[in-house]
Amino acid sequence: MSKTAALNPSCQLVVIGAGPAGLAAATTAAKLGVDTVLLDEQPAPGGQIYRAITETPVTKRSILGMDYWHGAELVTAFRSSGARHVPGTTVWSVTREGEIGFSVGGAARLIEAERIILATGAQERPFPIPGWTLPGVMTAGAAQILLKASGMVAEGRVVLAGTGPLLWLLAAQYLRAGGRIVTVLDTTPPANRRAALPYLPNFLGSDYLGAGIALLREVKARVPVIGDVRSLRLLGENRVREVVYQSGTAPERRIGADLVLLHQGVVPNLNLANAIGCRQEWHEDQLCFVPVIDAWGTSSIERVAIAGDGAGIAGARIAAERGRLAALEAAHRLGRIDAYRRDAEAVAPRRAITRFDKGRRFIDLMYRPRAEHRVPQGDTLACRCEEITAQQIVEAVKLGSTGPNQMKSLLRCGMGPCQGRLCGLTITELIASARGVSPADVGYFRLRPPIKPITLAELASLPKSEAAVQAVVRG
């Protein structure tokens, strides 16, 4: 499986992340003659949406569905593009000057790039409810990774809880694979329908409409779905045993569970963009921060572009198109193509974006998760690593700690190994709600490199001379 790539100490373009945006960006740029390197954390291309696309043990294509297999085309095009792929790479720092620090195969390396495209994708929104740290509680995305990468399906009493398209997709995939689901606890607030309704006409023209309705029908025909679920709690000692919830105004109910899969949407993975200092702003519909970018994906730092869901959630098809746009701009700025050609080549991607973006607003508003499941209370953990409760955060706010970074020094939240990756949004929203202001006014953790833990042994291996950097890197 292992692949070798001789890596120069510098190149024209480094793309970080091999999901749809990164694959399309690297392919487009390399085909235009740009010297391109694609760094990716996973051992095989695809990102999370097309995870294990080249090696999944799930060969019955109907299980994962056509939207998944679409990813194979991107990988095929990438492989013949001439871009160099360095899998199994952890990027721990990127500077404004274009120096990228990463580890691969237990050794640290530096590479300099004239331009950088961040295609770091999305991660699942935290679901901070009582009991969410118990073993046997995972995200729907985690279950999907187990299915794609290892052909594993949950068994026993499996409960799905939450809201958003991915929850239904996972349910359908499980059913197709012969899995059983005890129930789906749908936490979508019914009031969302009213907010989303004005955007329904646009959604009616969406490619996703038919597929979405079919998916809901497929699941609802075979699994009891309980709507308007609130006050979700998970109970157990050494692992999860019970789910407690309320549906509407009905009294509290309990169901036994061996595995609980949570999901309430995805948010951009902004760690690298944040650590480089790219400007970001609060997106009220999507309830998350998104980077500020121009029509080509260029961030507030001129050398750095951001493409794909890391630039705002828009789905895999748009991610690939945004990757292409960022690559065209990179090729233009690097002198490979003139502005005329760049604009001409951008017509098709822009048209595709318009098409696939139909109904995005409807979906965003329809699946906006409840405040109660985003902003925890009392002794529910907000920060899993340092085990900081919601109450501790609220008290710190009362004592005058008004931002995530002060919170960090006071409570250590965001200072555990995840460095705020998971709790960042929760902490921001908690502070915002305690202060009665918008998350936009609170801001986000300021991240500093290394953004991923790096061992001393890896650091010690950092080559001191250019020649050493030319060493063969094992992926």
Add this chain to the structure above:
Amino acid sequence: MFRRLPEPAVAPVSITIDGMPVEAREGDSVAAALLAAGHARCRSSSVSDAPRGPYCMMGVCFDCLVEIDGAANRQACMVRVAPGMRVATQDGRRELRA
């Protein structure tokens, strides 16, 4: 908690978890191998010693930290199994401070 689809025959990979032999499959992450072997819990937390297990499977949460071939605090979801790999669940405060 999880079962494997019967579909294709993926090559087995022998590892040990807390000294017990376990048969994982090629392409499994260590976290997948743990879950397939029924280990929902892979460590206890650094502050309150509470049980934890893989949550995100994509490198975000750091709740899957285990010891792999003697090195502590490795993200089990980000490391692939290899023949003869020794995996050990972790307890308490042996937490990595970044």
